[in-house]
Amino acid sequence: MLDAILLVALVLASVLTVMTARVLRAAIALAVTSAVLAVVMFRLGSPFAGVFELSVCAGLIPAILISVIGLTRRLGPEGLAARRIERLKRYWYLPVLLIIAAVILSQVNLRVDHMVQPITPEADPRTVLWNLRHLDLLGQIVVLLGGAFAVVVLLKELRNER
Amino acid sequence: MNDEAWLFSAFGTGTLLVLIAGVYCVLVSRNLIRTIIGVEILTKAVTLLLILAGYITGRTALAQSLAITLIVIEVAVVVVAVSIVVGLYKDDDDVNAGTLTKLKG
Amino acid sequence: MLTLLILAPLAALVLANLPFGRALRTWAHPLTLVLAIAQVGLVVFVPTDSWNGPCPLEKFFTFGLAMDQIGRVMLLSIGIVVFSAMMVAGSTMAPGGPRSRFASVMLIAMVGMNGTVLLRDLFSLYVFLEITAVSSFVLIAFNKDRDALEGAFKYIILSAVATTLMVGSVALFLLVAGETSFDAVSRALLNANTSVVAKVAMGAFVCGLFIKGGLVPFHGWLPGAYSSAPAPVSVFLAGIATKVSGVYALVRLMTSVFGPGSVSLNHVLLLVGAASIVVGALAALWQDNLKRLLAYSSISQVGYIILGLGCGSPLGVLGAVFHLFNHSVFKSLLFVNSAAVEQRVGTTDMNRMGALGGRMPITSVTSLIAVLSTAGIPPLAGFWSKLVIIVALWQSHDYAYAFIAVLMSVVTLGYLLLMQRKIFFNETSEDMMGVREASFGIVVPALVLAAITIGVGVLFPWILNTFLLPIGGIL
Numbered sequence: 001m002l003d004a005i006l007l008v009a010l011v012l013a014s015v016l017t018v019m020t021a022r023v024l025r026a027a028i029a030l031a032v033t034s035a036v037l038a039v040v041m042f043r044l045g046s047p048f049a050g051v052f053e054l055s056v057c058a059g060l061i062p063a064i065l066i067s068v069i070g071l072t073r074r075l076g077p078e079g080l081a082a083r084r085i086e087r088l089k090r091y092w093y094l095p096v097l098l099i100i101a102a103v104i105l106s107q108v109n110l111r112v113d114h115m116v117q118p119i120t121p122e123a124d125p126r127t128v129l130w131n132l133r134h135l136d137l138l139g140q141i142v143v144l145l146g147g148a149f150a151v152v153v154l155l156k157e158l159r160n161e162r
Numbered sequence: 163m164n165d166e167a168w169l170f171s172a173f174g175t176g177t178l179l180v181l182i183a184g185v186y187c188v189l190v191s192r193n194l195i196r197t198i199i200g201v202e203i204l205t206k207a208v209t210l211l212l213i214l215a216g217y218i219t220g221r222t223a224l225a226q227s228l229a230i231t232l233i234v235i236e237v238a239v240v241v242v243a244v245s246i247v248v249g250l251y252k253d254d255d256d257v258n259a260g261t262l263t264k265l266k267g
Numbered sequence: 268m269l270t271l272l273i274l275a276p277l278a279a280l281v282l283a284n285l286p287f288g289r290a291l292r293t294w295a296h297p298l299t300l301v302l303a304i305a306q307v308g309l310v311v312f313v314p315t316d317s318w319n320g321p322c323p324l325e326k327f328f329t330f331g332l333a334m335d336q337i338g339r340v341m342l343l344s345i346g347i348v349v350f351s352a353m354m355v356a357g358s359t360m361a362p363g364g365p366r367s368r369f370a371s372v373m374l375i376a377m378v379g380m381n382g383t384v385l386l387r388d389l390f391s392l393y394v395f396l397e398i399t400a401v402s403s404f405v406l407i408a409f410n411k412d413r414d415a416l417e418g419a420f421k422y423i424i425l426s427a428v429a430t431t432l433m434v435g436s437v438a439l440f441l442l443v444a445g446e447t448s449f450d451a452v453s454r455a456l457l458n459a460n461t462s463v464v465a466k467v468a469m470g471a472f473v474c475g476l477f478i479k480g481g482l483v484p485f486h487g488w489l490p491g492a493y494s495s496a497p498a499p500v501s502v503f504l505a506g507i508a509t510k511v512s513g514v515y516a517l518v519r520l521m522t523s524v525f526g527p528g529s530v531s532l533n534h535v536l537l538l539v540g541a542a543s544i545v546v547g548a549l550a551a552l553w554q555d556n557l558k559r560l561l562a563y564s565s566i567s568q569v570g571y572i573i574l575g576l577g578c579g580s581p582l583g584v585l586g587a588v589f590h591l592f593n594h595s596v597f598k599s600l601l602f603v604n605s606a607a608v609e610q611r612v613g614t615t616d617m618n619r620m621g622a623l624g625g626r627m628p629i630t631s632v633t634s635l636i637a638v639l640s641t642a643g644i645p646p647l648a649g650f651w652s653k654l655v656i657i658v659a660l661w662q663s664h665d666y667a668y669a670f671i672a673v674l675m676s677v678v679t680l681g682y683l684l685l686m687q688r689k690i691f692f693n694e695t696s697e698d699m700m701g702v703r704e705a706s707f708g709i710v711v712p713a714l715v716l717a718a719i720t721i722g723v724g725v726l727f728p729w730i731l732n733t734f735l736l737p738i739g740g741i742l
Contacts, residue, residue, distance in 0.1 A: 007176040014180045018187040044217040049226040094186050105175040116445035118220040134328040139394035140234045146375045146401040147238035154245040201427040211438040242404045250416045
């Protein structure tokens with residue numbers, strides 16, 4: 001029962017993220033969506049991933065987004081009202097689409113028609129990640145280096161280049 | 163078994179709905195930051211699918227490792243995307259994608 | 268030994284960026300050049316078996332890497348293109364800070380690409396493709412001009428969609444196979460012929476790779492990114508980045524994981540390949556911008572590779588891999604020449620160029636060689652790879668596709684000769700008075716690439732036996 005509520009909350013939160021008029025609120029709604037997803041992860045036996053999701057996707061990423069949003073212009077109240085109407089014209093398809101999709105999917109009854117034998121969860125993801133997936137660990141390090149260079153190349157104004 | 167089947171169809175439906183919301187956001191947004199948020203929503207959907215797959219098959223450890231790696235990569239991509247948006251914003255006071263007209267085709 | 272291919276660029280990156288003063292950073296560019304050349308040398312001279320031997324580093328980490336003939340061809344291509352791109356960067360990037368940062372990001376890309384061709388796991392494939400992609404984003408946006416930033420952003424968004432498809436597919440494979448390594452997934456797929464979940468998973472992953480490889484109808488990001496990127500980055504992108512990401516991954520999946528007998532996937536590949544050839548060639552006819560023309564030409568040529576793959580026969584795979592290598596060489600050569608023209612003329616608008624043949628003789632001649640190779644004129648390399656693909660198509664009774672392939676070769680020759688004429692052969696305009704041959708750093712890779720194209724073409728029988736037939740065990 002709790003799972004059903006969580007699922008509905010997740011979908012609602014993501015719809016809210018898409019449809020809200022102010023970008024700032026969209027970023028906060030994204031954080032809320034991530035938080036709900038983290039709770040779902042806890043329910044699905046994945047506490048480590050849940051913690052990661054909570055700290056990174058509900059914390060770090062919205063923080064980055066909000067700091068960038070802070071750089072953009074803010075519309076005054078009249079601009080906002082006009083934008084709300086204009087957005088509604090473009091975005092009202094989404095809830096309709098989702099309701100239709102939900103109805104179709106509830107009829108279709110998705111199933112996994114060829115599945116591997118389930119095993120009892122024993123291994124600790126920390127052991128799996130550290131012992132078995134070295135390549136992924138290396139990949140994470142390298143991709144973070146890539147992100148760091150992106151910031152250096154794209155954002156840093158160096159003296160010599162003026 | 164019945165419980166499991168319900169689990170998959172319910173969470174699978176949830177994943178697809180979130181996916182649709184994300185795709186809609188990416189397609190219809192004019193503001194670049196919203197597009198990035200749309201991409202984030204898509205990533206949430208597949209993370210959910212990954213964890214779900216792990217739970218159903220009992221391989222939670224593997225699924226969590228994959229999800230954690232995915233989240234780390236997602237951060238790097240968001241950082242790069244945001245840097246580019248900031249770079250675009252510096253030229254122009256507007257992060258409105260309506261002004262991106264030079265990339266047809 | 269294989270781990271070195273991934274760790275050496277990483278070590279060079281760390282070494283060149285240690286905070287011990289500015290002098291250390293200037294090593295980044297020459298280090299990258301040395302690594303690229305070393306990679307080419309090692310791949311050519313060290314046999315496959317020695318590569319797969321045990322390595323002292325493996326006491327600490329097990330990466331699960333493996334090398335085979337296809338991997339060798341890919342590593343060779345990577346080395347050649349990175350070398351060319353770095354030489355061009357040496358002439359077009361300001362020395363000191365920019366050049367060393369460029370080299371550092373290129374080292375990250377090298378880790379990504381080398382890793383991609385050596386790994387044997389589906390999720391790790393995604394991780395390393397993403398590394399290549401992230402470094403590509405930074406490289407495209409390197410000079411921070413508006414067009415490049417827009418091109419990079421569009422690429423990011425489409426790449427993220429590809430990510431969604433690929434990771435979703437991995438999740439579904441987790442359901443079907445319980446693991447993500449190539450072996451486990453292919454074993455599971457053998458039993459799961461009729462499973463809808465398996466089919467959706469395969470289709471999703473393949474679509475993700477189509478986006479990464481810039482195939483029709485997912486090519487939207489490619490012309491913008493290729494044409495707005497700085498000159499060395501275009502060489503890098505066209506020569507190897509999209510090839511490793513999209514095309515190599517498709518080759519590996521079709522041969523090792525999904526099984527070459529997967530009929531419906533083959534049909535999809537044939538269709539997408541043919542569509543890419545046609546759309547790319549026709550669009551290229553209308554372009555005035557040199558780099559956009561070359562970008563559409565890339566889409567078209569990659570279509571040939573996918574067409575060869577879609578045959579489903581070992582000969583088709585052979586043709587595909589061979590054409591992949593040839594494309595790396597001749598497309599890089601074309602972009603190196605466009606860098607030369609851009610450097611001396613200052614524009615990529617072909618309508619403002621003309622009669623550069625006399626003023627830039629080396630560029631003109633090497634460009635002509637690249638044109639002939641791309642269009643498939645004997646005895647250059649491009650002719651042989653196209654021939655193999657067309658023969659493979661004929662043998663698997665895909666006559667219509669063979670016909671399209673041949674027809675579009677003519678169109679290819681058409682737009683390329685048109686380009687050659689506009690730039691090098693027409694009458695001079697006053698703007699072209701001061702133009703002279705491109706700088707050393709650009710001329711050298713052009714000559715090297717041209718030599719490779721001619722050499723591979725002329726020496727084809729030897730190349731066939733030594734390098735190519737062992738692919739897929741046709742020998």
